[in-house]
Amino acid sequence: MSRIPPLPPAKGLIVTDLLVRPLRPEDIASWRRLWTAYLDFYDSAVPTETCDTTFARLLHGGDPNMGCRLALIDGRAVGLVHFIFHRHCWKPENVCYLQDLYADPEVRGRGVGRALIEAVYAVADSRGTPSVYWLTQEFNDTARQLYDRIGKSTAFVKYVRG
Numbered sequence: 001m002s003r004i005p006p007l008p009p010a011k012g013l014i015v016t017d018l019l020v021r022p023l024r025p026e027d028i029a030s031w032r033r034l035w036t037a038y039l040d041f042y043d044s045a046v047p048t049e050t051c052d053t054t055f056a057r058l059l060h061g062g063d064p065n066m067g068c069r070l071a072l073i074d075g076r077a078v079g080l081v082h083f084i085f086h087r088h089c090w091k092p093e094n095v096c097y098l099q100d101l102y103a104d105p106e107v108r109g110r111g112v113g114r115a116l117i118e119a120v121y122a123v124a125d126s127r128g129t130p131s132v133y134w135l136t137q138e139f140n141d142t143a144r145q146l147y148d149r150i151g152k153s154t155a156f157v158k159y160v161r162g
Contacts, residue, residue, distance in 0.1 A: 018112065020119045023058050023068040023080075030077035031055060031070065038080070038102035042137070058082060065094075069119040071103065071112045079103035081116040085129060096124040098134035101143070113146050 023031060032051060039045055046054075058068035065086065071079035082100040098120050103112040124132050134151070135158060136143055147153070 017073055018110075018115055019072045020069050020115050021072070022060055023055075023070055025059060027070060027077065028055060031058075031068070031080060034070075034077060034080045034102055034104070035100070037104070038100055041102070054082075067123060069116055069123075071107075071116055073107065073112075078107045079112040079116055081120055083120045083123065083132075085124075085127065088131070091131065093131075094127070094129045095131040095133065096120065096127075096129050098132055101134070108142060113143070114150055117146075117150055 032055075035051070035054075057063040057066045066082070066084050068083075069081050070077045080100070080102055081098060084097045084099055085094045086097065088095045098117065101113060101116055103116070121132055124130065133154075134147075136147065
C-alpha cells in the first residue's frame with residue numbers, strides 16, 4: 001500500500017472543496033484504509049471476509065437498508081460514514097442508525113464529520129426517516145465536541161450480550 005501524502009494542517013478551517021458522495025466499487029482500497037483506521041481507533045479488527053461482505057452490502061444495490069458516504073478532498077477519500085435503516089417498535093417509520101463515522105486525523109476540525117452526518121440526515125429525510133441516532137465511547141472527546149453541536153445526547157446506557 002502506498003503512503004498517501006498528508007493534507008495541510010487543519011487550523012480550524014472549514015473545507016470548501018469537500019465532496020460527499022455514495023460509495024462506488026472502485027473505492028474499495030480507500031474505503032478499506034479508512035475503515036481499518038476507524039477500527040484501529042477502537043482497538044478492533046474484523047476478518048477479511050467481513051470487510052468484503054460489508055463493502056458489498058454498502059454499495060448501491062447491495063443491502064437496501066445499508067449505505068455509505070465517502071468524503072473527498074481534491075479527489076482523495078478522507079472520511080466515511082456507514083448507516084443502517086431498521087424498523088422500530090415505537091414508530092411506524094424506520095429509524096436510521098449511524099454506525100461508523102471516521103475522518104482522517106489531519107482533516108478533523110474542518111467540517112468533514114459534520115458534512116458526513118448531514119449527508120446521512122439527507123438520506124434519512126429522502127426516505128421519510130426523521131430519526132437518526134448513533135453511539136460513541138465516552139473517551140472520544142474530539143468527536144463528542146461535534147456530536148454535542150449537531151445532535152442531542154440521551155440518558156440511555158448501552159448493554160451487550162455477556
